[in-house]
Amino acid sequence: MILEEERKMMTKEKLLEMYEKMVKIRFFEEEGVQLFFKRILPGNVHPSIGQEAIPVGVCSVLREDDYITSTHRGHGDIIAKGARVDRMMAELLGKKTGYCKGKGGSMHVADLDLGILGANGIVGAGLPIANGAALAFKMAGTDQVCVSFFGDGASNTGSFHEALNLASVWKLPVIFVCQNNQYAFSTPQRTHQNICDIAVRGTGYGIPGLCIDGNDVLAVYEAATGAVETARKGEGPTLLECKTYRWTGHFVGDSGTTYRTKEEVEDWKKRDPIKLYREKLVAMGTCGVDELEKINQRVKKEIEEAVVFAQNSPDPKPEDALEDVYVDRYIP
Amino acid sequence: MREITYREAVREALREEMKRDEKVFLIGEDIADLGGGFKVTAGLVEEFGPTRVRNTPISEAAIVGAALGAALIGMRPVADLTYIDFTTIAMDQIVNQSAKVRYMFGGKAKASLVIRVMAGGGRSTAAQHSQSLEAWYTHVPGLKVVMPSTPYDVKGLLKASIREDNPIIFIEHMLLYNEKGPVPEEEYFVPIGKAEIRREGKDVTIIATSRMVLRSLRAAEVLAGDGIEAEVIDPRTLVPLDEETILQSVKKTGKVVIVHEACKRSGYGAEIAATICEKGFYDLDAPIKRVAAANTPVPFAPTLENFVIPDEQAIIKGVRELFG
Numbered sequence: 001m002i003l004e005e006e007r008k009m010m011t012k013e014k015l016l017e018m019y020e021k022m023v024k025i026r027f028f029e030e031e032g033v034q035l036f037f038k039r040i041l042p043g044n045v046h047p048s049i050g051q052e053a054i055p056v057g058v059c060s061v062l063r064e065d066d067y068i069t070s071t072h073r074g075h076g077d078i079i080a081k082g083a084r085v086d087r088m089m090a091e092l093l094g095k096k097t098g099y100c101k102g103k104g105g106s107m108h109v110a111d112l113d114l115g116i117l118g119a120n121g122i123v124g125a126g127l128p129i130a131n132g133a134a135l136a137f138k139m140a141g142t143d144q145v146c147v148s149f150f151g152d153g154a155s156n157t158g159s160f161h162e163a164l165n166l167a168s169v170w171k172l173p174v175i176f177v178c179q180n181n182q183y184a185f186s187t188p189q190r191t192h193q194n195i196c197d198i199a200v201r202g203t204g205y206g207i208p209g210l211c212i213d214g215n216d217v218l219a220v221y222e223a224a225t226g227a228v229e230t231a232r233k234g235e236g237p238t239l240l241e242c243k244t245y246r247w248t249g250h251f252v253g254d255s256g257t258t259y260r261t262k263e264e265v266e267d268w269k270k271r272d273p274i275k276l277y278r279e280k281l282v283a284m285g286t287c288g289v290d291e292l293e294k295i296n297q298r299v300k301k302e303i304e305e306a307v308v309f310a311q312n313s314p315d316p317k318p319e320d321a322l323e324d325v326y327v328d329r330y331i332p
Numbered sequence: 333m334r335e336i337t338y339r340e341a342v343r344e345a346l347r348e349e350m351k352r353d354e355k356v357f358l359i360g361e362d363i364a365d366l367g368g369g370f371k372v373t374a375g376l377v378e379e380f381g382p383t384r385v386r387n388t389p390i391s392e393a394a395i396v397g398a399a400l401g402a403a404l405i406g407m408r409p410v411a412d413l414t415y416i417d418f419t420t421i422a423m424d425q426i427v428n429q430s431a432k433v434r435y436m437f438g439g440k441a442k443a444s445l446v447i448r449v450m451a452g453g454g455r456s457t458a459a460q461h462s463q464s465l466e467a468w469y470t471h472v473p474g475l476k477v478v479m480p481s482t483p484y485d486v487k488g489l490l491k492a493s494i495r496e497d498n499p500i501i502f503i504e505h506m507l508l509y510n511e512k513g514p515v516p517e518e519e520y521f522v523p524i525g526k527a528e529i530r531r532e533g534k535d536v537t538i539i540a541t542s543r544m545v546l547r548s549l550r551a552a553e554v555l556a557g558d559g560i561e562a563e564v565i566d567p568r569t570l571v572p573l574d575e576e577t578i579l580q581s582v583k584k585t586g587k588v589v590i591v592h593e594a595c596k597r598s599g600y601g602a603e604i605a606a607t608i609c610e611k612g613f614y615d616l617d618a619p620i621k622r623v624a625a626a627n628t629p630v631p632f633a634p635t636l637e638n639f640v641i642p643d644e645q646a647i648i649k650g651v652r653e654l655f656g
Contacts (some may be wrong), residue, residue, distance in 0.1 A: 013437050084430060100382065100438035101439065103435055104438065105389075105439075109438065112437070113439060118433065118436070118437060120429075121428070122424050122429070123376065123398070124427065125424055125429055128396070128400075128401070129397045130396060132401020132404070132405070133404065135398055135402050135407075136401070136405035136407045139357065139407070146401075158399065162389075162394035162397075162544055163397065166388065166389060166398065169389065170386075325434070326498050327442060327496075327497040
């Protein structure tokens, strides 16, 4: 246990900010699921409930001018990097006030001003793009970094292997964060790859690979601190494998119980990253339960307001569909 | 005016833009010390250094992904994928990512990258190094597709492409690299989306792309001997397509032959023909004719390859068929 060490490193403000972000992701996604069932939210939603510690642990190390790429299961990554929940919710509802004016939806939320190079509908596609951002920083001589989030499924794509290799030979300031929730949609990790730890794949490309408890936000934070520091110093990429579990199915509508046992899901729920962090904060004496409850109430209200904002926002005009294909005018 | 080769014209465009804007950089396989398999980028690494002329591993998806990521941060990468055949292994980064990022993000992103490739056969490089896949990319909203046939155009269009904020598939032809043509010393641009009338004529409109422009011009000379004056139009860019220049010509001639090196089925000729039917049908006095490669993979043996790729004779035959 390194409770004392951790507490010394971080201010109460920072610790509670991380808690607030985790709760914000949880409540946002729970609300999104409800809106889907009420048929207010069109399309697909891929919740990351149960995985909140990873984006929060990682993004809490990042600066505003750092960048991330995310995935189809990206709400958590994007909120952790600083996105507003009202504009996000508006995007999920396909509204004009959404981050992408209703053109992207849940799988494509992006805000370049916040360093968010987008969620992504294609598994593994974010890694090569993250390299490009990192290359731009390196060429400009800044110490910015780019984090690429992806899942265990993505670690079998060609993009993963090409990207790790290129980042390694060019010593790019990029951090590859594998959110290993142990299932590529319905396919368990043990049947999609013949290794237990994806982190070992770093070795094949000459980059460090670390295995972390992805449900322990402070463990993630600590590992990310090292990886980001390495990248900022120009010493190249790191592969962080954070082991976790998604509580829901692959998307809302997939029960997630045909290929996983109820017992397995319940066991992992006992290791709820938010519950674990609450217990830790109280044990460390950072704050009492009351203070955490106050945060919960505040976030709950913020999410409620976000839903109201989104629902009251105008739909895009149908002909808006013809804009933004090119920088210049519409090309028939 | 001085004459330089198509290859030198490409290199000049790259050099001028790299000199002007330090955000412009090159990324691709063997482009640095070797200068590329076709020596197009020869000498550039000596001038600009390995940071801006970046040799990569053989990782096409990583090349385009890196170009796109850098573009999103404000750089202006020119990715060299060598053969258009190799774009197939970077398809996600081209089609799902580069082409759509601006739209998906609600107009916030600028994917200012150029993807340089060579299309076409004629050198016995067989089925995986000779394709003409330009039509694929014209079918993807968000991409622009440029296909120059002369040294003048390749330079002016490449410079214009590098300054564009849209992703561009820039298609060269390996058998054009040694072709010479007049290129001014002073700076100029060729606008993207403007066709060029290569030869004026009143009897038939030949619309040809890339190397087929050269063959169509030679065919037109032969046809002139028969009293058929062909107008030869080089669209130069397929997206956007200069419909106006094409439709004006059709109005004048009433007859159309479309020539491309890609196989006929679902080639870009079909799109041009459909456009003419929609917008200029009543100016036609004969069916539209397509002269294109056979619907086969490109074969290896010269006799086989020459058979499937249209030559002057095929173009002449296609035109004559319209005159009964």
